[in-house]
Amino acid sequence: MKKQNNKKDNKTFKQIAAAFKKGKKFFVAGHQNPDGDSLGSTLAVASLLKRMGKQVYAFSNDRPGDDLLFLPYLNTVHFSKLPAKIDFDTLVLLECSDKNRGGDLGSIFSAVKTVINIDHHITGEPYGTINYINAEASSTAEIITQIFEYLKIKPTKEEATCLYTGVVTDTARFLHSNTTAESLRAASVLVENGAEVSKINTIIYNTRPYRALKLLGRALEKLKLLYNDKIAEITLEKKDFKALKVQPEHTQGIVSQPIMIPSVEVSVLFRQEDARIAVNLRSKGKVDVSAIAAKFGGGGHARAAGFKLKDAKLPVVKKQLLAAVKAAVSALK
Ligand SMILES: [Mn+2]
DSSP states (O other): OBOSOOOOOHHHHHHHHHHHHHOSEEEEEOOSSOOHHHHHHHHHHHHHHHHTTOEEEEEESSOOOGGGTTOTTGGGEEESOOOSSOOOSEEEEESOSSTTTTSSOHHHHHHOSEEEEEESSOOSSOOSSEEEEOTTSSOHHHHHHHHHHHHTOOOOHHHHHHHHHHHHHHTTTTTSTTOBHHHHHHHHHHHHTTOOHHHHHHHHHSOOOHHHHHHHHHHHHHOEEETTTTEEEEEEOHHHHHHHTOOGGGGTTGGGGGGGSTTOSEEEEEEEOSSEEEEEEEESSSSOHHHHHHHTTOEEOSSEEEEEEETOOHHHHHHHHHHHHHHHHHTOO
8 A cells, every 4th residue: 555645725715615605506527338446436525515505517428327227316417418508617527638538528628717627637737727637646525525624514425325335446446555644534534424434335345146147257268368467367258148148248347357367467358349449458566558548549457557549359359469569578677
């Protein structure tokens, strides 16, 4: 575990607090294909601003996966729908390392006076009028929790639930190396304010459909170790999905399983879908798999990345990708 070095930037918190107080009509959004952190942070900020007496339009370009449907206030989010009348003064963009990550929000950017950009990913270009970027924070939700504290406003049970979900999913239940004393402290504050640890954990991590478990079984049977057991490879073909009557989304979590094997540095899942090949990559930490995914037009994080190729042939994609992974693994000391 890292020691606490993610210092809070009170000067920027002060600017955010002033903008929250000054603004009247807010547009709040996270990134496309939202995860627990993006959506949890969006919901908590939208709720906070409403409690401060503001008009709020909460937006998400896409719907979340089934495991996040329990989030409080989810029905207040406008999914993929922009309002007919755009007269906002403030845009709060969460977890968006570039201004296009939230979707097609050009009309909102042109309408507002103030753009507040809050994120824990290093941003290429700080596009906001106010930018709070802390790459040492585990999650955007951790930063939002600090903003509640700065404002001296206690999160409601619902807001605490949304934010705890963000911290817990971005740290994978406090397992990843981004788990710091500060993320645990933020979690403690959220639990104090009503987030239910066991309930949230059961919904997100301990609930799997029957078909997803059957698919996991088949995937583990097909697991191969390559290159002195440093690379794990699973290939799920159309016929696997058909035989088990499962959908490609049932593969969630499968690619992470082989990382448990001590020798494995990188785990790769190839998924043959109707018109495309999807590839998921996981790293134990030494190899930056986002750099590999980028070569194929994809992206992600150092430890978790992926890409999709249309009209590609499975054997060709496998050969090229595995060569790139081998090159990255062989470069390790
Ligand atoms: Mn995040």
